Structures are given as structure tokens and as C-alpha cells.
Amino acid sequence: MRPVVVAGVGMIPFERRDEDSLMDMLATAGLNAMDDAGIGDRPIGSVYVGNMASGLFNHQVSVASALVDRLSLLPAAADRVENGPASGGSAIKNGFLAVASGFNDVVLVVGGEKMREVIGPKATDIVACMTHPQVEYIYGVTLPAMAGMFARLYMEKYGITREHLSMVAVKNQANGLLNPYAHIQMKITMEGILEHPQAHINSPVVADPIHLYDCCPVSDGAAAVLLTTEEIANKLKKPLVMIDGVGQATDTHTLQERSDPTDLKAVTLASEQAFKMAGIKPKDIDVAELHDAFTILEIAESEHAGFFPKGEGAKALERGETQIGGKLPINPSGGLKARGHPVGATGVAQVVELVWQLRGEAGDRQVKNAANGFSLNFGGFGNNVLAFVLRRKS
């Protein structure tokens, strides 16, 4: 396989974007990545679009064909990649394989979702379509409910408290304030979401023990990366950031069929695969973007990915190790919690953040001297997970 370089990255701010169609968002993010790379009018061989549910949210399908038309990239190959909340990560994996295999020299990967076109409960329903139709969906299960059932067991097993969950929320929303692309631009405090006698009014129960401030917002947004070979990237203007490791693993569709439902096996396996391919270890990572759709997941993933032993993730959080400036900053972008989670965009936005961090372009949230980055994109409720290891080429 040939080495693969992320030569360009682009995003649009995640927020409620009533003025933009899904296609407007995908096109702008895509152009931003192309311009960031300085690719000019060079041909792009393939376009991969990560998107979960444009048919349900926006009454539009075949969005990859529409995007190459908008961007005048014809006759580039174009595919939409759907893999639930890991659609963005899967799209990047496909783009990576196209360049690594020699099938294409230049590939554009765009992830995007426009979720606020429908009302909140409808969005909850559309997202719940990823659950098992006969044995889960009919009961009214939601993704926060899956997180609630998981959190109850995980918290009991490892002594994690609601205080720990709230610490993730406070940290990530503080980071989000440093990220102009983040949806939620609001400082919160432990007092406001947990300790004050009326904190339950600010942060009501969504699916016990998951509260409002344990959940990511519902967002519109898009993000893009331009992937190419070292040979071409050397002719472009940006410092080289390599995708050194890619991993992906799956687990049972339903939570109840896992012999230990607190064990996120697919996270462990995908991470191990990515680290093995990159030839480095979790301790070599300087910055990580994890899939904190719910606060409990940041803690659980930090352990399953190998950064901390099981039960130690919350302690590292307590000690401030996962803050910007700590030993291993997690989600300096604000994570899904603050940046937002336009489902198909997330896996791409995580890689965009890593590239900014590794290039030293992350502004006020810059992690000093970051050379190796890791991202984890968590699909379903842990049934399809992607992991990436990125490296700044010195």
C-alpha cells in the first residue's frame, strides 16, 4: 500500500443552518478542503460522501452524484457511504483505500448531515432507525436510552459518578468556546448542571442516568478532507500529515447479545488494528478526538482504545490529564458534545481537527507540539467503529 497524505481539510461551522441545504453544506466544506490543499484544477479521481440519512432528513438521495455535479468534478467516481454515526469514518477509510491501493491519486471525502430540517422528536426517531427494528425499535428505544442502559452498568462496575460525566461536559464545552466551528458556544459549570439544587432544570433527565448535558446537540454541518499521495502532496503547499493507521471492527447489533455489555469490543479491536498498522502505541499519542455522543462514551472509549486501563479513564479526567495542556488532551475541538454531531460529518470533522492540531493551526485550542493524533468514530451503539492514527511528517 502507498502512504496516504491528508493534503487539505475544510469545514463549515456546525450549528442550526436553516439557510443552507445539505448540498450547500457539502459543497462548501468540499471546496474549503480543495482550496486548503491548493489542488487547483487538478483532477480528482473519486469522491466519497459520508452521510447517514439524507433520504429521511432531507428527502434527497444519491447525494454523492449531486455533489460532483455541484463541484464540477465530473466524471469523478462518486459514492455515498452510509454507516450510521460512523459514516464519516467509513468514507475516509474508503478514500484512504482508493489512494493507498493506487486506484486513485487524489480523492475528496466529504461528510455531512442536515438534521434540523425536522423537529427534534422526529430526529430522535430517525436516529433510532439504526436500532433493531423488531427487538429494539418497537419499544420506543432511543440512542440516549441505549447510552442510559450502558451507563448504568458501566458506572456501577467502575465507580463512575454523575460528577465524572459532568466533568466531561464542562471540559468539552470549555474547549468548544475555543473552536469557532463548534455548535455550542457556552461555558457551563459543575454547579449549573449538577450541584445546584435546581440543576435538574438546566440539565433534565433524557434517559436516566443520562441528562441533557450528557448528550451532544442535534446539528447541521459538513467537513471534508482531500487525500493524496506523498508525491503529489509534496508539490502542494501544506505540511504533510499522514494517515498511518486505520482500523475498523464490528460488534453485535443489539447491546443485550454482548456477553459483557460494558465491554466495547469493537472499540478495542479497531484501535488495536490502527495502532498496529501505524507501528506506534497509545502512549505515543499527543491528542485524541473521541466519539463523545454521550459523556460516558468519552470515558469508556479512552479506556477501550488503550489510553488508560479499565476504570482509570475517569481518574485521568479528574486529574485534568485529558484537558488541553494535560498529558493526553481529549477532544480539544469540544468533541461531539460541543462541536455538535451532524451524524455523517463527525468522523470527518474529527480528522480535520487532528490535521489542524498536527499542523499547528488549531489557534487557541492548540495542543503544544502535537505530532501523533488518534480519532475514534463510534457507529450504532458500538456495533461499528473506526479508528485512525495520524502523524505529522517531520
Add this chain to the structure above:
Amino acid sequence: MKTITAYKCNKCGLVMYPYHDRCLNCKGRDFKEITPTSKGRLLTYTVIEQLPWGMDERGRVLGVVEFDNGVKALGLIKEDAPRIGMKVKVSWEPVREMGGEKIYGLTFEKTK
């Protein structure tokens, strides 16, 4: 009583629900259809305050139960203060309306 159908692998004995075309353990393709025993134990639960579109209620309790014969399934818990390990008995009742039609599923009630 109507209930769910679970599957026990004829080769290795693994109990599965829902259906898989090959055994999750040994890849076997022959299964015996089994039904959950009438009683089980609550493994985990949640109380959902924000339900999907089409469900106008709050405080819906869902949880996963392991039945005495090893079947594990999600269902609706008819108990306001559940706890992990609680013994439940199972019924088959409407759990939701979709398109004006009653959808039946598993419901759990506390028992001794």
C-alpha cells in the same frame, strides 16, 4: 401466551435473540426455536423522558431481562422504581401504536 421466538444453536447450545443466519459462536446453521421462560431477572434499564416522534408520553421504563433459560431481550418495564437484579414475570401486550395499529411486544412486571 404469544411471545417472542429465540434460537438455540443445535451444535454449541448458544441462545440467541434476535435471529442470526449463523451461530454467533460456532457458525452453525441449525437452531431450535425456543420461547423465554415466564420469569427472568433485570440486567439493566433506563427511564426515557424524551421519546421519539409519535410517542406522547414521558417516563417510559425500558430494560433488558435475562430469562431463566438464557434468552435476553429488551422490553417495557411496568414498574416505576426498578432495580438491577429485580425478578420479573413476562407478558405479551401492546407496547406502541404505529400508524394507528397496536404493536405487541414484551412487558415485564415485578414478581417474587
